[in-house]
Each structure stands twice: as C-alpha cells, then as structure tokens.
Amino acid sequence: MSKSLQAIRGMNDILPEQTPVWRYFEGTVSRLLDNYGYKQIRMPIVEFTELFKRSIGEVTDIVEKEMYTFDDRNGDSLTLRPEGTAACVRAVLEHGITGGGQVQKLWYIGPMFRHERPQKGRYRQFHQIGLEVFNLDGPDIDAELIVLTWRLWGELGIRDAVKLELNSLGTSESRARYREALVEYLSAHHDKLDEDSQRRLKTNPLRVLDTKNADTQAVLVDAPKMADYLDDESRAHFEGLKARLDAVGIPYVLNPKLVRGLDYYSKTVFEWVTDKLGAQGTVCAGGRYDGLVEQMGGKPTPGVGFAMGIERLVLLLETLEQIPDEISRQVDVYLCAFGEEAELAGLALAERVRDQLPNLRLQVNAGAGSFKSQFKKADKSGALYALILGDDEMAQQVVGFKPLRGQGEQQSIAWDALAAHLATCVVQG
Numbered sequence: 519m520s521k522s523l524q525a526i527r528g529m530n531d532i533l534p535e536q537t538p539v540w541r542y543f544e545g546t547v548s549r550l551l552d553n554y555g556y557k558q559i560r561m562p563i564v565e566f567t568e569l570f571k572r573s574i575g576e577v578t579d580i581v582e583k584e585m586y587t588f589d590d591r592n593g594d595s596l597t598l599r600p601e602g603t604a605a606c607v608r609a610v611l612e613h614g615i616t617g618g619g620q621v622q623k624l625w626y627i628g629p630m631f632r633h634e635r636p637q638k639g640r641y642r643q644f645h646q647i648g649l650e651v652f653n654l655d656g657p658d659i660d661a662e663l664i665v666l667t668w669r670l671w672g673e674l675g676i677r678d679a680v681k682l683e684l685n686s687l688g689t690s691e692s693r694a695r696y697r698e699a700l701v702e703y704l705s706a707h708h709d710k711l712d713e714d715s716q717r718r719l720k721t722n723p724l725r726v727l728d729t730k731n732a733d734t735q736a737v738l739v740d741a742p743k744m745a746d747y748l749d750d751e752s753r754a755h756f757e758g759l760k761a762r763l764d765a766v767g768i769p770y771v772l773n774p775k776l777v778r779g780l781d782y783y784s785k786t787v788f789e790w791v792t793d794k795l796g797a798q799g800t801v802c803a804g805g806r807y808d809g810l811v812e813q814m815g816g817k818p819t820p821g822v823g824f825a826m827g828i829e830r831l832v833l834l835l836e837t838l839e840q841i842p843d844e845i846s847r848q849v850d851v852y853l854c855a856f857g858e859e860a861e862l863a864g865l866a867l868a869e870r871v872r873d874q875l876p877n878l879r880l881q882v883n884a885g886a887g888s889f890k891s892q893f894k895k896a897d898k899s900g901a902l903y904a905l906i907l908g909d910d911e912m913a914q915q916v917v918g919f920k921p922l923r924g925q926g927e928q929q930s931i932a933w934d935a936l937a938a939h940l941a942t943c944v945v946q947g
C-alpha cells in the first residue's frame with residue numbers, strides 16, 4: 519500500500535479484536551464516575567491555538583514542539599487538542615456553568631494529539647478519560663479524585679501494579695518565592711547544568727527539577743526544596759490530603775521533583791505510575807489549578823482534575839492478564855438454519871427471543887451455507903450454544919440446542935420454550 523494511504527505514524531486503528539477491552543475499560547470507568555456523581559461533558563477536538571498557549575504555557579514542551587497546529591480556510595490558527603483541561607475550562611466559562619460558585623464535577627473522554635516520538639505507550643493520537651472539578655478548594659475533593667482512581671484500580675485488578683506519587687507545588691505566591699530561590703541556586707551552578715536545563719532556567723526553571731541528565735541531577739541534590747517554601751495554606755492543604763489518603767489506606771510516595779509538564783498547576787500534583795510498561799509508565803496524572811480559570815478571563819474559580827491514558831491502561835490490563843473471559847466473548851448464541859423455509863422461521867424466532875431477552879447476544883447466520891460451514895462459523899463466533907433449524911426441527915416446531923464449549927448433548931427445545939430455556943443457561947451482560 520502506498521505510504522500516503524496508510525495511517526499516520528503514531529495514530530492507530532483500534533481493531534475489532536481490541537475493542538472489547540477498550541469497551542470494558544471505558545464501561546467500568548463511566549459506571550464508577552456515575553456512582554461518584556460526575557457528569558459527562560463533550561468538547562470539540564479543535565480549538566483556537568491561543569487557548570492552549572494561554573493555559574498549558576508558552577514554554578512547555580507541548581506548546582513549543584508537540585501541537586498539531588494549522589490555519590483553517592478563514593486564516594484562524596487552530597490546534598488539535600493536546601489535552602482536555604484547557605477546552606473544559608473554556609467550555610464552562612463560555613456557558614457560565616461555574617458562575618456564582620456553582621460546583622461542577624465533570625468528565626470527558628476522547629482523542630488527544632501530540633507530535634511526540636512514538637513508542638510503546640506513547641502515540642501521536644491517544645485517548646484520555648479526564649475529570650475536572652470546579653469551585654471546590656479543599657483537600658477533600660483532591661482526595662476524592664485519588665480515592666476513586668484507587669477504587670478503579672481495585673475493580674480492574676491492577677492495584678498492585680501502580681504506585682501513587684504526590685507533591686505540592688504550593689500557591690502561586692509560595693511557588694514564586696521558591697522559584698526565586700531555585701533560580702539563584704541554579705544560576706550559581708550554571709556551568710554544570712546541561713544545555714536544556716540552562717535554557718529552562720531562563721524560561722521555566724521548575725522544569726529543571728525533572729531533568730533526566732545525571733550531572734544536573736547531581737547539582738539538584740543540594741538545591742532548595744519546594745517543601746520548605748510552602749506557605750501555611752499550602753501546607754495545611756497538603757496535610758489534609760495526606761490525612762484523607764491515610765484514612766482510606768491508600769499508599770503514596772512523596773516525590774518533591776514531581777512538577778508536571780503543564781504550567782497551570784498549583785498545590786496538589788500527583789501521578790499514578792507503573793513499572794510494568796517500560797519508559798511510558800504514567801497511567802494517570804493531574805492536580806489542582808486554582809489560578810487557571812482567572813488566567814483565562816473568568817472569576818477566581820478553584821479547579822482540580824486528572825486524566826488517564828486509555829492506551830496505557832489497556833496495555834497494562836493485557837500485560838497483567840486482567841481481562842475477564844466474558845469480555846472477549848461477543849456472541850452468546852448462534853442460530854444456524856438450513857433451507858429457505860427454516861431461514862424464514864429462524865429469523866422470526868430470533869426476533870421473538872430478542873423481544874423476551876433484550877440483553878442476549880444472539881447472532882443469526884447470514885449467507886446460508888452447508889451444515890459444516892455454518893457450524894464452523896458458529897464455533898468461530900465464540901458462542902456458547904448453537905441453535906439448529908433443519909427439516910426435522912421444522913416438522914416438529916422445535917430447535918436443536920447444542921452446547922459448543924462444555925459438555926452436554928444436543929437437545930430439542932420447543933419454539934415457545936426457547937427464550938425461557940436460554941434465560942436459564944446464558945448469563946446475560
């Protein structure tokens with residue numbers, strides 16, 4: 519196939535054999551979010567470029583080098599969203615739904631776009647499920663966000679494989695004081711810093727903290743610590759969060775170098791990381807952004823949220839083999855009919871069964887075929903049972919009921935009794 523007719527590097531098709539796991543994951547998360555009282559919001563995939571520059575920050579990796587930006591036919595500069603928070607803030611402001619202190623607990627799902635170097639767990643189109651909460655400024659809601667992810671990991675059977683890293687960046691005032699101290703210290707060691715950190719020292723000094731360069735890391739050992747610069751308010755907030763995590767029994771690791779790659783954070787920041795996926799081990803990340811709404815032209819409105827990477831969590835479920843068997847089975851019962859008369863009767867019978875068992879996954883053979891070929895298709899579909907309608911069954915107004923997976927003989931069931939019989943042997947999702 520010519521290259522121009524292939525998918526773009528880092529942008530993947532999710533094939534039918536993979537979608538059951540995606541739907542299992544997405545279904546589990548959305549049910550959980552319903553139960554915790556979060557409401558779904560859907561934003562466009564494209565926004566004005568300015569939105570992301572203003573919110574994520576001009577000197578972040580995302581804005582400097584990863585955005586898919588283009589001029590549309592009106593000459594407006596637009597960008598495929600690299601994340602969801604900016605658009606969510608724009609939407610709540612535009613529709614006035616956080617005005618007057620209204621609390622909003624929102625979630626979204628969808629594709630995001632970043633021009634990063636593709637590798638396992640890192641793609642150019644990837645998918646996030648994100649949460650954003652507005653107008654709650656206490657540590658209780660920060661804790662709720664973490665508690666609900668902890669429950670999610672439990673339900674998915676991956677708790678043992680993830681670890682919570684936690685930090686506080688403080689209020690903007692305390693961060694400004696820290697930034698000053700850090701710049702002073704790092705400037706005194708300027709020559710020992712790697713080139714990228716020298717540049718960041720001027721543009722975004724806090725990002726020097728998460729450098730991968732060993733020489734710069736050595737310089738950082740004696741650098742001023744963020745924790746020493748937290749003001750009372752930030753400190754109390756952080757203590758409040760930790761107390762709540764302790765109360766629920768959620769383990770965490772304090773990571774003073776956790777600064778995040780987006781500029782809008784204040785106070786709480788956190789990441790759930792795993793060592794089971796190689797280099798791209800962060801499966802869920804977020805924090806508080808109390809200044810962002812105001813920075814984007816709204817009234818001061820506290821905000822906190824996170825986003826998880828669906829590809830990475832699906833990979834983790836697969837790696838840990840935590841995919842329930844029934845997830846991959848998409849057919850419960852497969853109906854085979856032989857001859858035109860049986861086909862017509864089978865179609866009508868299937869509709870009657872569907873009326874009575876709306877959750878049954880019943881597939882009717884299409885494309886006719888010999889006994890052998892229809893059985894082959896029934897087996898390949900993964901169905902638990904085959905229903906058979908041939909000349910003999912038609913004459914007696916019964917259907918042959920044949921277990922395809924376990925033990926058990928074929929039996930005949932009267933048409934009228936079929937739905938009731940299926941209800942007893944198929945657990946319906």
Ligand code: HAM
Nearest residue numbers: 601603639640641644800801802803804823824825827
């Ligand atoms: P983020 O850390 O940039 O935060 O992304 C959140 C998650 O999305 C990551 O932890 C990772 O699981 C996934 N992710 C990011 N980039 C990629 C990629 N190239 N390929 C695959 N997965 C990826 C945000 O986006 C913030 N908006 C989170 C947030 C919401 N903070 C507050 N509210």
